[in-house]
Amino acid sequence: MLLSLAVALFLAVTLGVDAAQTKPKTKPRAGKIAQMVTISGECTKLTHAGHPVEGCKTILVNMNYSTGVSGYWFMTGNSILSFAGESARRIEQGSGNAVQSIERVFLADTSNIGQADYAAAEAALGFCRFGDVTRRGSMVECVAHTQAGVYEGSFVTDGTPPKLDTFQIGQ
Numbered sequence: 001m002l003l004s005l006a007v008a009l010f011l012a013v014t015l016g017v018d019a020a021q022t023k024p025k026t027k028p029r030a031g032k033i034a035q036m037v038t039i040s041g042e043c044t045k046l047t048h049a050g051h052p053v054e055g056c057k058t059i060l061v062n063m064n065y066s067t068g069v070s071g072y073w074f075m076t077g078n079s080i081l082s083f084a085g086e087s088a089r090r091i092e093q094g095s096g097n098a099v100q101s102i103e104r105v106f107l108a109d110t111s112n113i114g115q116a117d118y119a120a121a122e123a124a125l126g127f128c129r130f131g132d133v134t135r136r137g138s139m140v141e142c143v144a145h146t147q148a149g150v151y152e153g154s155f156v157t158d159g160t161p162p163k164l165d166t167f168q169i170g171q
Contacts, residue, residue, distance in 0.1 A: 033066045033167070033168055034065050034166070035164065036062070036164070037164050039062070040058060040059050040160045041156050041157040042058060042158070043060070043153070044154045044155065045152055046081065047152040048107060049149035050148075051149075053081075055077050056153075060072065060153075061075070064087065068086050069084055069087065070085060070086075070087040071106070072084075072128050072140065072142050072153070079109055080108040080110060081105065082105065082107075082108075083124075083126065083128050084103065084104045084105070084106060085103045085128075087100070097129070100127060100129075101126075103124060105121070106121050107122075108120075122148060123146065123147075126143050126151075127143060129142075135157065136159030137157065138157045139154065139155070139157075140153075141154045141155075
């Protein structure tokens with residue numbers, strides 16, 4: 001339940017801020033579709049602005065918005081770090097591997113949900129690299145450089161089939 005509340009509030013913040021350095025062609029509106037893929041495994045590294053973070057959860061969420069933005073969410077008990085970029089800037093590298101360009105990071109303090117400044121967005125230059133997440137041992141690695149420092153997340157899948165949810169935003 002707490003994860004659902006955090007996801008809903010983080011969605012509102014994420015959609016309220018441009019997800020790329022350039023202005024998107026369309027803005028999210030009520031009734032837009034989002035797809036959430038939840039992957040299980042082990043978070044092996046999490047860094048916020050150059051500082052290591054402990055307590056990373058055993059799930060990784062990939063959000064795909066109808067606006068063309070894709071985000072990779074690394075979570076702890078009190079934070080969500082999202083690496084976001086235009087899905088059109090994804091390059092398939094053969095044999096199930098892909099690289100996604102990252103243009104922005106979002107950091108939410110879920111222990112302060114409801115506060116005006118519980119989430120922040122920052123322009124970034126980076127990438128997320130991932131393989132077939134249905135295979136045990138597949139990696140998802142994200143690195144983004146910002147003015148505040150380097151944000152990093154690494155996750156190893158456990159082979160459990162991902163959970164897919166599709167829903168409308170802003171109803």
